[in-house]
Amino acid sequence: MDVSIFEVAGPIMIGPSSSHTAGAAKLARIARQIVGVPFTHVSFGLHGSFAKTYQGHGTDKALVAGALGLKEDDERLRQAFSLAEKEGISFDFYEINLDEMHENSVKMTFFRTDGIESEVIGSSIGGGQIVIRYIDGFETEVTAQSPTLLIRQYDRKGVVSDISTVLANNNINIGIMKLSRLERGQIASTVIETDDVIPQEVVKSLEELENIISVKSI
Amino acid sequence: MYHNMEELLKLCEEKRAPLWEIILENEKKLSDCTEEEIWQKVETRYEVMEESTKRARKEPLTTAGNLISGVAFAQQFYSEKENTICGSLLNRVMAYALSCSEVNASMGKICALPTAGACGIVPAVLLCLAENKELEHKSVLQGLMTASGIGAIITKNATVSGAEGGCQAECGVAAAMAASAAVEMNGGSPRQALHACSIALMNVMGLVCDPIAGLVQVPCAQRNASQAVNALISADLALGGMESIIPPDQVVEAMYRVGKLLPYQLKETALGGLAATKRGKELFEEILK
Numbered sequence: 378m379d380v381s382i383f384e385v386a387g388p389i390m391i392g393p394s395s396s397h398t399a400g401a402a403k404l405a406r407i408a409r410q411i412v413g414v415p416f417t418h419v420s421f422g423l424h425g426s427f428a429k430t431y432q433g434h435g436t437d438k439a440l441v442a443g444a445l446g447l448k449e450d451d452e453r454l455r456q457a458f459s460l461a462e463k464e465g466i467s468f469d470f471y472e473i474n475l476d477e478m479h480e481n482s483v484k485m486t487f488f489r490t491d492g493i494e495s496e497v498i499g500s501s502i503g504g505g506q507i508v509i510r511y512i513d514g515f516e517t518e519v520t521a522q523s524p525t526l527l528i529r530q531y532d533r534k535g536v537v538s539d540i541s542t543v544l545a546n547n548n549i550n551i552g553i554m555k556l557s558r559l560e561r562g563q564i565a566s567t568v569i570e571t572d573d574v575i576p577q578e579v580v581k582s583l584e585e586l587e588n589i590i591s592v593k594s595i
Numbered sequence: 596m597y598h599n600m601e602e603l604l605k606l607c608e609e610k611r612a613p614l615w616e617i618i619l620e621n622e623k624k625l626s627d628c629t630e631e632e633i634w635q636k637v638e639t640r641y642e643v644m645e646e647s648t649k650r651a652r653k654e655p656l657t658t659a660g661n662l663i664s665g666v667a668f669a670q671q672f673y674s675e676k677e678n679t680i681c682g683s684l685l686n687r688v689m690a691y692a693l694s695c696s697e698v699n700a701s702m703g704k705i706c707a708l709p710t711a712g713a714c715g716i717v718p719a720v721l722l723c724l725a726e727n728k729e730l731e732h733k734s735v736l737q738g739l740m741t742a743s744g745i746g747a748i749i750t751k752n753a754t755v756s757g758a759e760g761g762c763q764a765e766c767g768v769a770a771a772m773a774a775s776a777a778v779e780m781n782g783g784s785p786r787q788a789l790h791a792c793s794i795a796l797m798n799v800m801g802l803v804c805d806p807i808a809g810l811v812q813v814p815c816a817q818r819n820a821s822q823a824v825n826a827l828i829s830a831d832l833a834l835g836g837m838e839s840i841i842p843p844d845q846v847v848e849a850m851y852r853v854g855k856l857l858p859y860q861l862k863e864t865a866l867g868g869l870a871a872t873k874r875g876k877e878l879f880e881e882i883l884k
Contacts, residue, residue, distance in 0.1 A: 378596065378597055378598065378603075378621050378625070378744075378747055378748060378751060379625060379751070380747040380748075380750050380751045381622060381625055381626060381747065382618065382622050382637075382740065382743035382744055382746075382747055383626075383636060383640075383743070384747065384750065385708070385709045385743045385746035385747050385750055385755070385772075386637070386640050386706060386707075386708055386709075386717075386739060386742075386743040386746070387640060387706060387707055388706075388707055389639070389640065389643050389704065389705075389706045389707075390704070390705065390706075390707060390711065391702050391703065391704055391705075392698065392699030392700060392701070392702055392703060392704075392705050392711050392714075392811070393658075393699045393700045393702065393711060393712075393810070393811040393812075394711055394712070394811055395707050395710060395711045398702070398711075399711070429809070430809045430810075430865075430883070432659070432883055433659045433660075433808060433809060433810045433882060433883055434809075434810070434811070435659075435702050438702070450704060452703070452704055454702065455702045503756060503758075504707070504710075504756075505707070
């Protein structure tokens with residue numbers, strides 16, 4: 378039997394819905410980690426079932442809670458709006474059509490204190506599981522189930538090989554790797570899920586590689 | 596090790612072991628965790644379950660539109676009376692299940708079993724039975740192991756999603772999980788436990804998911820209460836010697852096929868059943884607009 382008993386008994390979560398509440402909180406929490414810098418405002422574009430039923434399921438509170446870094450089982454989730462106010466973070470919700478995306482999808486725009494806007498789009502796919510589909514326009518597939526590296530690099534020959542060499546030298550096995558770019562020869566994005574925890578010094582070594590713009594570990 | 600109930604039963608009978616022991620062995624191999632770590636994770640879930648069976652029996656909780664606020668409190672009060680029809684155990688088990696549903700709907704902390712909408716059934720059955728029979732704590736944890744293992748087989752071979760299989764796949768599967776656990780907790784054999792699982796699923800085959808205003812409240816709370824009772828009576832029927840004429844794995848398959856045959860209006864979309872009644876639509880407007 379390859380289904381764990383803890384897939385059945387779990388997750389431990391704040392109700393009422395694993396997809397509309399727990400999954401929503403996780404989406405925003407992972408998006409916050411991806412953005413990785415302070416922000417003052419978040420805009421949530423709700424698609425499909427998220428747009429139709431968000432209030433009844435507390436999807437709105439769950440999203441704000443996640444953006445504040447609260448976990449899916451944190452009882453403060455219900456008070457997310459007042460917690461956000463205390464932290465000086467504002468937010469808004471609007472309806473959006475994300476075409477072929479999953480019924481429970483959200484586009485999150487973080488207005489950062491450095492003046493830059495970061496955009497993360499993801500879906501809550503059931504049972505509290507999520508997948509992040511786009512980061513700043515780059516197509517991706519982050520499920521946040523294993524340690525993940527998010528790398529932005531210049532689209533040059535040999536960069537991917539350099540990255541995998543650093544990981545191999547540090548005894549880190551790559552589980553899934555996804556590359557995408559908006560335009561040939563410009564900026565590219567690499568997402569790597571690993572079987573092993575990624576130490577901070579590995580992140581540093583990756584940052585020091587030629588043609589690497591940024592490295593984040595979540 | 597095993598892929599279905601028949602193979603699981605064969606292993607139990609070969610090793611003369613209860614279901615929970617084989618399920619635990621499988622989990623050890625699957626997760627690379629030690630036995631102690633697995634029991635610790637089970638204990639953590641137990642604690643959340645126990646708390647959610649209590650909270651709404653002590654005081655009414657606020658839920659969106661307040662469709663089920665206070666139902667657990669009222670049922671607890673009634674269950675303590677002498678002149679109930681079903682007696683103390685069945686009335687109490689319903690109060691426990693309603694409490695979990697109310698906690699869930701009020702954005703409180705619950706453990707999905709197998710889903711958030713069905714989170715009251717397994718806790719209500721396991722905890723009430725343990726209290727009623729004065730069972731040791733470890734017996735409840737073993738019951739939770741059995742229930743989760745049965746749920747894992749159904750997840751693998753069918754579905755536990757209301758959107759895919761209707762309420763039979765959520766509350767019905769929870770009843771089947773709880774029925775198996777109840778049989779073992781009461782000294783029954785693995786074979787009897789699996790037949791209890793079958794009987795519980797037979798009793799609920801075809802039940803639709805039609806939540807009013809799309810909220811996880813009505814009829815979810817009522818179905819948590821009634822499916823907790825279904826688990827107990829199915830366990831008693833199996834312990835009394837009833838066997839399912841259709842083998843348990845085939846009952847699971849039938850439930851899955853029935854779920855596929857159900858129109859989408861009756862699978863969590865709130866477009867059919869109670870949700871599509873005149874009052875159901877009015878409530879949608881009142882609460883969500």
